[in-house]
Amino acid sequence: MRTVLSTDITNAVRDMCIEAAHFLSDDMKSALVNAKENEESELGKKILGQLKENLDIASSEMIPICQDTGMAVFFVEVGQDVHVEGGSLSDAINEGVRKGYEEGYLRKSVVGDPLLRENTKDNTPAVIHYDIVPGDSIKLTIAPKGFGSENMSRIFMLKPAEGIEGVKNAVVRAVSDAGPNACPPMVVGVGIGGTFEKCAEIAKKALTRPVNEHSKLEHIAKLETEILEMINNTGIGPAGLGGRITALAVNIETYPTHIAGLPVAVNICCHVNRHSTRVI
Amino acid sequence: MDIHISAPLKEEEIKKLHAGDMVYISGTVYTARDAAHKRMEEALDSNKELPFDVRNNMIYYLGPSPARPSCVIGSAGPTTSSRMDKYTPRLLSMGLKGMIGKGKRSAEVKKAVVENKAVYFAAIGGAGALLSKAIVSSEVIAYEDLGTEAVRKLEVRDLPAIVVIDPEGNDLYETAVDAYKK
Numbered sequence: 416m417r418t419v420l421s422t423d424i425t426n427a428v429r430d431m432c433i434e435a436a437h438f439l440s441d442d443m444k445s446a447l448v449n450a451k452e453n454e455e456s457e458l459g460k461k462i463l464g465q466l467k468e469n470l471d472i473a474s475s476e477m478i479p480i481c482q483d484t485g486m487a488v489f490f491v492e493v494g495q496d497v498h499v500e501g502g503s504l505s506d507a508i509n510e511g512v513r514k515g516y517e518e519g520y521l522r523k524s525v526v527g528d529p530l531l532r533e534n535t536k537d538n539t540p541a542v543i544h545y546d547i548v549p550g551d552s553i554k555l556t557i558a559p560k561g562f563g564s565e566n567m568s569r570i571f572m573l574k575p576a577e578g579i580e581g582v583k584n585a586v587v588r589a590v591s592d593a594g595p596n597a598c599p600p601m602v603v604g605v606g607i608g609g610t611f612e613k614c615a616e617i618a619k620k621a622l623t624r625p626v627n628e629h630s631k632l633e634h635i636a637k638l639e640t641e642i643l644e645m646i647n648n649t650g651i652g653p654a655g656l657g658g659r660i661t662a663l664a665v666n667i668e669t670y671p672t673h674i675a676g677l678p679v680a681v682n683i684c685c686h687v688n689r690h691s692t693r694v695i
Numbered sequence: 696m697d698i699h700i701s702a703p704l705k706e707e708e709i710k711k712l713h714a715g716d717m718v719y720i721s722g723t724v725y726t727a728r729d730a731a732h733k734r735m736e737e738a739l740d741s742n743k744e745l746p747f748d749v750r751n752n753m754i755y756y757l758g759p760s761p762a763r764p765s766c767v768i769g770s771a772g773p774t775t776s777s778r779m780d781k782y783t784p785r786l787l788s789m790g791l792k793g794m795i796g797k798g799k800r801s802a803e804v805k806k807a808v809v810e811n812k813a814v815y816f817a818a819i820g821g822a823g824a825l826l827s828k829a830i831v832s833s834e835v836i837a838y839e840d841l842g843t844e845a846v847r848k849l850e851v852r853d854l855p856a857i858v859v860i861d862p863e864g865n866d867l868y869e870t871a872v873d874a875y876k877k
Contacts, residue, residue, distance in 0.1 A: 456875060458717075458857075462819055465855075469825040473770075478824040482760045482770035482843075520769055522760040522843050532730070534842050563775045563797070563820060595868055596775045596798035598820035650875035654819050655798070656857060657871025687821045 417494075417551035419695055421501035421510075424553065427693050428511020431557045432487060433519035435689040436479040439470055442625040443602075443688055446663040450600055450653075459658030463600075466653075466686060481687045484521040485559030487512045487541040490620055494550035505543055508555075513537040524562070544616060558623050558690040564601065564683045567593035570615055573677040579638065582607060582679050587645050589681035590662065595655020598685035601662045602626055603646065606680040609670035617668040618680035623690045626664035639665045663688075702851070703751040704792040709814050712858045714865035718816065719853040724795065726757040728774050730844040731837075732782040739785065746837030746846045750790035756797075758843035759833070760823070768833045768849075770823030773797040776815070780804050787811040795856055799868055809864040816856035817867075829854040 447470070451463035473480040489508060499507065516523055516538040525539065526532040548554075569592075571585040586605055593601070606618030629636035643665045652658020663686065672678060700708050702722035712718070725747050727735065735745050756776050760769030776796030783794065784807035792813045797820040800808075808815055818826055829851050837846040859867045 456871075458715075458871075465819055465822055465825055469819075469822040472828070473824040476824070477763070478766075478827055479760045479770035480824060481821045482758060482772050482823040483774070484760055484770075520761045520763050522758065522769070524758075524843070534844075536842065561821075566775065594799060594872075595817070595820075596777065598797065648877035650872040650877070652872070652875055654817065654857075655868055655872070656817070656859075657867075657873075657875050659875060685821050 416496055416498050418498050418500050419553060421499055421504070421507035423695060424499070424504065424507040425511040425514065427555060427695055428508050428557070429515040429518065431555065431691045431693060432512060432515025432521065432559070435557055435559050435691045436484045436519060436521050437473050437477055439480065439687070439689065440625065442627045444470060446626045447686065450660040450663060454653065454658050454660045456652055456658035458656055459653040459660065462653040462656065463660070479521060481561060482522055483524060483561035483563065484516070485561045485689070486525055487538060488558045488560050488619065489541055489543045490546070490556040490558070490623065491543060492546045492548045492554040494552050495547055496551040497553055508543060509539045509541055512539050512541045553695045554692065555695065556623055556690060556692040558619065561685060561687065564593070564597040564685040567597040568682045569680070570611065571679045572611070573679055575675070575677050577677060581677065582638070583642055583645060585679045586642050586665070586681050587649070589683065590646050591649055591651070593683050594651055597683045598687070599651055599655055599662065600653055600660045600686050602684045602688040603662050603665045604682040604684060605665060605667040606682070607667060607669045607678070608672035609678060611678060613670055614678040614680040615682070617670055618682035621666040621668040622682060622684050622688060624666045626666070626688070630667055632669070635667050635669060639667050699853070702753045702793070704753060704814070706812065709792060709812060709862055712814050712861050714858050714861045714867040714870065716858040718856050718858060720856060721852050721854070722850070724753045724755045724849050724851055726755050726847040726849060728756050728758050728844055729778055730841050731846050732779050734838055736782050736785070747848070749786050751792050753793035753795065754791065755795040755849065760843070762833070768827055768830050771827040771830055772823030773818040773820055776800060783807065787813050800860060805860055805864060805866065808860050809862060812862045814858060814862060815860035817859045818854070818856045826854065
């Protein structure tokens with residue numbers, strides 16, 4: 416049994432919150448540069464140039480890429496041979512969020528009760544998804560999520576008979592409905608299979624996969640390519656002001672499902688697709 | 696076409712704007728988003744004054760991130776405008792002339808924009824670091840307890856935006872997308 420101190424987790428989470436708000440991963444940066452080259456609309460090209468400039472200012476001057484620094488979502492893989500000392504793992508993560516959002520000058524965007532709507536003033540609580548895995552380490556992935564795009568996400572409980580065509584139409588419908596509200600060019604996370612909640616969770620997890628990597632399943636990789644082409648034919652374009660590049664990538668994750676169902680979740684992310692991973 | 700306009704807005708300047716124009720806004724604008732709009736509506740319902748006179752003024756749908764010690768403001772891009780649709784026609788009827796946000800507006804808002812000869816601009820969503828550079832001063836003038844959602848008076852210099860809904864009712868989100876649809 417390996418012992419990990421809760422303060423080490425808190426400090427890592429604090430740093431990851433600040434890092435994710437100011438620096439996009441290299442795959443995302445390259446995707447934006449490539450998008451500018453492939454965009455047909457002059458206004459679209461100009462907007463994509465401004466988004467690249469925005470990234471440069473954010474990283475060099477430590478101004479968050481977007482003012483919506485999101486609700487802090489975590490995917491945590493906990494090795495079953497790890498013992499956390501000094502408090503609960505969830506408390507350690509939330510304390511890291513509290514410190515990161517305060518010390519990093521990040522926006523506090525969380526209300527404690529969804530109907531009473533009083534801001535918690537420290538961006539807690541985080542949304543934490545746990546997975547117990549073999550080993551003696553803890554892998555933390557943060558994916559802070561802004562709500563301009565989160566609000567445009569959808570779940571479709573399709574019939575098995577609707578098949579691949581049904582899945583394609585559902586994703587394109589969600590993206591078309593989102594239009595300019597979701598700050599395109601988007602990254603589209605899709606979960607297919609599982610149950611109502613499982614497909615939503617894997618759709619979100621799909622957003623943490625690099626945008627230049629396809630699914631390892633051949634038929635799913637093909638589906639990712641086909642749906643991306645359909646999305647880029649909608650004409651929505653950068654900022655929704657018309658153009659060829661509406662999405663940078665479609666990432667699909669799948670899970671076994673029930674004989675009677677074909678759940679599809681579409682978790683839309685804007686071009687500020689932030690995520691960062693650390694192993695402790 | 697690039698156009699420089701000043702805020703508060705002048706009627707003759709608004710008349711010249713067309714959906715698709717790139718504009719650079721300089722002058723005074725006020726921030727308000729979800730919670731501030733709700734409070735302003737409640738103030739109007741109980742015959743109280745608004746935090747600022749909306750006549751000829753412009754609202755920027757913005758909740759900035761906190762400013763670092765040496766800075767005027769933090770990241771400062773637009774939020775999704777449609778959440779304010781419920782409150783907007785009333786403010787337009789009172790003389791509000793412009794809104795800066797992102798995303799589609801309701802049919803009711805579009806109608807009110809035309810009726811009141813106003814204009815709706817989009818700023819580039821997710822470009823908050825870049826847009827913050829156009830803000831030269833920021834002062835909380837109301838609802839400080841709302842934190843990021845407080846009403847701020849901003850002085851802006853050459854804030855880049857695009858005319859989406861013009862006083863004639865043209866909507867760039869509809870026309871521009873059709874041009875690239877396959």
